[in-house]
Amino acid sequence: MEVKTIGILTSGGDSQGMNAAIRAIVRNAVRCGIKVKGIFDGYQGLIDGNFIDLDIGDVSGIIQKGGTMLGTARCVAFKEQAGIQKAADNCRKFGIDGLVVIGGDGSFRGAGDLSRAGIPCVGLPGTIDNDIACTEYTIGFDTAMNVAMEAIDKIRDTITSHHRCAIVEVMGARAGWVALEVGIATGASYIALPENLLPGESPKERYERIKKEIADRLKEGQEKGRKNFTVVVAEAVTSLNKVATVEEMAEEIMDMTGIDTRGTCLGHIQRGGSPTLRDRVAATRMGYHAVQILKEGIGNRVVGEKNGVVYDMDIQEGLSMKKYLPEDLLDIWRKVGY
Numbered sequence: 268m269e270v271k272t273i274g275i276l277t278s279g280g281d282s283q284g285m286n287a288a289i290r291a292i293v294r295n296a297v298r299c300g301i302k303v304k305g306i307f308d309g310y311q312g313l314i315d316g317n318f319i320d321l322d323i324g325d326v327s328g329i330i331q332k333g334g335t336m337l338g339t340a341r342c343v344a345f346k347e348q349a350g351i352q353k354a355a356d357n358c359r360k361f362g363i364d365g366l367v368v369i370g371g372d373g374s375f376r377g378a379g380d381l382s383r384a385g386i387p388c389v390g391l392p393g394t395i396d397n398d399i400a401c402t403e404y405t406i407g408f409d410t411a412m413n414v415a416m417e418a419i420d421k422i423r424d425t426i427t428s429h430h431r432c433a434i435v436e437v438m439g440a441r442a443g444w445v446a447l448e449v450g451i452a453t454g455a456s457y458i459a460l461p462e463n464l465l466p467g468e469s470p471k472e473r474y475e476r477i478k479k480e481i482a483d484r485l486k487e488g489q490e491k492g493r494k495n496f497t498v499v500v501a502e503a504v505t506s507l508n509k510v511a512t513v514e515e516m517a518e519e520i521m522d523m524t525g526i527d528t529r530g531t532c533l534g535h536i537q538r539g540g541s542p543t544l545r546d547r548v549a550a551t552r553m554g555y556h557a558v559q560i561l562k563e564g565i566g567n568r569v570v571g572e573k574n575g576v577v578y579d580m581d582i583q584e585g586l587s588m589k590k591y592l593p594e595d596l597l598d599i600w601r602k603v604g605y
């Protein structure tokens with residue numbers, strides 16, 4: 268099959284570097300003689316036929332910008348067969364022979380469905396959480412971590428002046444990659460990870476257990492003469508499961524320890540800002556690779572990075588994989604992290 272036109276969409280949560288990926292896809296495709304259509308707001312734009320033609324010049328000046336020039340959305344209709352069919356019909360109607368989907372696991376499931384409906388799709392991993400199993404790296408992870416690290420460095424300045432404890436909530440719904448690396452990079456006294464859930468333990472029980480572990484760690488430090496502390500907590504442990512806000516956690520820890528403790532939720536600032544070099548280069552390499560596959564008419568693939576090399580694999584196979592936090596890093600943190 269000769270591929271004349273490809274589409275690009277960004278879906279699910281945005282991440283820094285999505286624009287750099289869009290740019291690489293457009294430029295590689297156009298230079299291969301393939302036309303490109305940008306699809307607005309994820310799968311919703313595909314269902315609505317909300318497209319724009321993209322040429323080399325349309326993606327200039329975006330490599331350094333956070334967010335996504337195409338917008339993104341969570342589209343409930345696309346989870347139904349009728350929505351998938353409508354999206355596939357629109358692809359055929361507008362001559363879209365293949366599609367690059369930049370997003371997370373949910374977006375890849377959609378890309379798998381659409382591939383089965385006859386439209387070859389290639390997924391690119393775009394999420395700050397680094398929680399996609401078939402790749403060692405996801406676009407946005409490095410920038411998000413650096414944003415969080417710089418914010419915690421700033422909080423630490425004032426914490427040190429006032430001899431306080433800062434409890435900082437970072438993103439991480441299912442995986443503690445951001446929390447772990449940011450915790451190490453900021454010398455956190457304790458890192459609360461989503462993975463830290465004991466068998467049979469409810470989110471509330473986990474919260475209470477972790478709170479006690481934090482209080483014990485702080486008291487231990489206090490007895491040794493330590494006067495300021497930072498604690499990094501992944502959102503899964505606190506606000507995401509509606510167990511407590513990080514501010515409430517801070518107050519409870521203050522009651523337990525007598526240490527002046529303040530809670531800060533970093534929230535969406537972690538999803539914004541100019542992508543780091545790491546994210547721009549990863550996005551460019553993966554975006555280039557997606558076109559190399561798609562121009563052969565091959566779909567149902569997801570692009571990933573392993574040992575610094577970009578590769579692709581079957582979407583369903585990728586979705587069935589599991590990813591764990593690096594044991595060595597966890598161990599190193601326990602020994603020298605704080």
Ligand code: ADP
Nearest residue numbers: 279280341342345346370371372373374376377
């Ligand atoms: P992410 O891609 O970041 O994991 P979501 O899980 O919110 O984000 O998924 C983004 C979009 O992908 C959803 O709004 C929906 O349109 C589509 N999607 C998610 N799960 C499925 C599924 N099981 N089947 C088809 N489409 C899906």
